[in-house]
Amino acid sequence: MLRFIGRNILTGLVTILPVLLTLYLIYWLARTIEVALGESIRALLPGMPYWPGLGLLAGLAVAFLVGMLMHAYLFQRLFALTENLLYHMPLVKTVYRAIRDFFDYFSPTVKKEFEQVVVVTLGDSGMEVIGFVTQESSGRLPEGFDTEGSILVYLPLSYMIGGYAVLIPRSSVRPLNMSVEEAMRFTLTAGVTGISQSGPISRPPLRHH
Structure with a gap:
């Protein structure tokens, strides 16, 4: 009986924990942006009424504007100059380069070799x-x-x-x-998950030199 109960508890945990952890990660990220930008909005506009979620909306708006500005040559040059300064700072350059390379993998504008x-x-x-x-x-x-x-x-x-x-x-x-x-x-997962039943996805052939 105890084995039956324990097995079902374990099955339940394996089922719900990935969902809960994913939702918590999304919540944590949204909450962090909300708190950081929410405090900035209150400080810059003390007389403005504040509604929950305004900081998150401001974060999304800032990301959108930066994405739009990155299409402008002048903004690209200014960003490149800023990055160049970071690349010449001891310790900072090592940390920044590692973070930049990681996020470049997810960028829609950067060609991915890891494919x-x-x-x-x-x-x-x-x-x-x-x-x-x-x-x-x-x-x-x-x-x-x-x-x-x-x-x-x-x-x-x-x-x-x-x-x-x-x-x-x-x-x-x-x-x-x-x-x-x-x-x-x-x-x-060491192959424990197996592969998707939908079948493999066609990939480009490995180039030969």
Whole structure:
């Protein structure tokens, strides 16, 4: 009886926790924007009546305006100059560059290299692992790590945030017909989730140089 109760409690937790955590993350982000910009609005316009949610709307409006301004050449130049200053500040440049590279992956205006899912064969063992191509061009790799005929592949680790960026000969890599999201979910859960029943998504073929 206790085993039956425990199994159903565990099933319930596994079912509702991902939903609750996702909703909480969205709530936390919205709440943070609301509090930060809400205080700014009250300070700048003390006589203006304030309604809950005004800070969040202001945040969305600011993001929209910045997105529009980024299409203007002058604003692009000003932003580039600001970034250039950050890139020359000790410690700040390291943190900012890592954050910038992360968010650039989600930018609709930046070409993504992290888009090809591949299977990597490890030596003569026949062992295969799922990876993601991050650099196909040797010209974009550090000097001494730009072996001709090789590509840079990211190998994620299961059940944790992290992985290895390894230089792999093209002969040891073959494309896998999966989306990045599906492959990442499959890898991070060690294959426990399986793959979507809707079938694989067609991906562009791996380019050969």
